[in-house]
Amino acid sequence: MPEKSNAELPPLPYDYDALEPHLSEQVLTWHHDTHHQGYVNGLNSAEETLAENRESGDHGTTPGALENVTHNGCGHYLHTLFWENMSPDGGGEPSGELADRIEEDFGSYEGWKDEFEAAASAAGGWALLVYDPVAKQLRNLKVDRHDLHALWGAHPILAIDVWEHSYYYDYGPDRGSFIDAFFEVVNWEKAEEEYQKSVGHFES
Numbered sequence: 001m002p003e004k005s006n007a008e009l010p011p012l013p014y015d016y017d018a019l020e021p022h023l024s025e026q027v028l029t030w031h032h033d034t035h036h037q038g039y040v041n042g043l044n045s046a047e048e049t050l051a052e053n054r055e056s057g058d059h060g061t062t063p064g065a066l067e068n069v070t071h072n073g074c075g076h077y078l079h080t081l082f083w084e085n086m087s088p089d090g091g092g093e094p095s096g097e098l099a100d101r102i103e104e105d106f107g108s109y110e111g112w113k114d115e116f117e118a119a120a121s122a123a124g125g126w127a128l129l130v131y132d133p134v135a136k137q138l139r140n141l142k143v144d145r146h147d148l149h150a151l152w153g154a155h156p157i158l159a160i161d162v163w164e165h166s167y168y169y170d171y172g173p174d175r176g177s178f179i180d181a182f183f184e185v186v187n188w189e190k191a192e193e194e195y196q197k198s199v200g201h202f203e204s
Contacts, residue, residue: 006044009032009036014088031161042072042075049062050069070147071145074147074150078161082161090185092186092188094188098192101138116158125162126159128160130151158194162178162179
């Protein structure tokens with residue numbers, strides 16, 4: 001049976017207390033070390049089940065394992081982007097080509113942000129700014145869980161996790177204040193990097 005490379009939990013790109021007072025050290029510790037690690041573990045476990053089923057020819061547990069790959073894989077990938085989408089030196093507004101594209105596709109930065117915040121306020125999982133390679137434009141997505149209402153082929157550029165474990169310790173039920181706090185630490189340089197990666201692949 002061929003060996004499978006196991007997913008690994010990436011370290012935070014900053015100290016656990018680096019985003020205070022906007023996100024607390026305690027929340028980042030729980031969120032990264034427990035929740036994100038759980039998705040990594042779930043993905044690896046599902047991959048192991050699929051490999052065993054292929055070898056044995058018994059696929060009774062395969063449908064559930066495939067669902068676990070999707071759920072935990074999306075959870076792992078989106079959390080990895082979420083950590084990188086924040087920085088102690090973040091905040092402000094985008095600049096450069098991403099800012100120009102936001103204005104082109106949404107009419108204005110304010111128009112984009114209002115729509116993104118509406119998605120984040122209503123989502124049961126994530127709000128994402130993505131590049132849609134079919135329509136060749138930026139879109140906001142309201143994603144429930146990690147994968148429900150996703151868009152095939154879209155490349156995430158900016159992600160905010162609005163599961164309750166992201167903010168309840170710091171903000172209680174006030175999700176709006178957490179969304180505001182995210183924009184105080186948002187890493188537009190990473191978003192620009194992901195945007196350039198997308199358009200470089202699909203529009204070159």
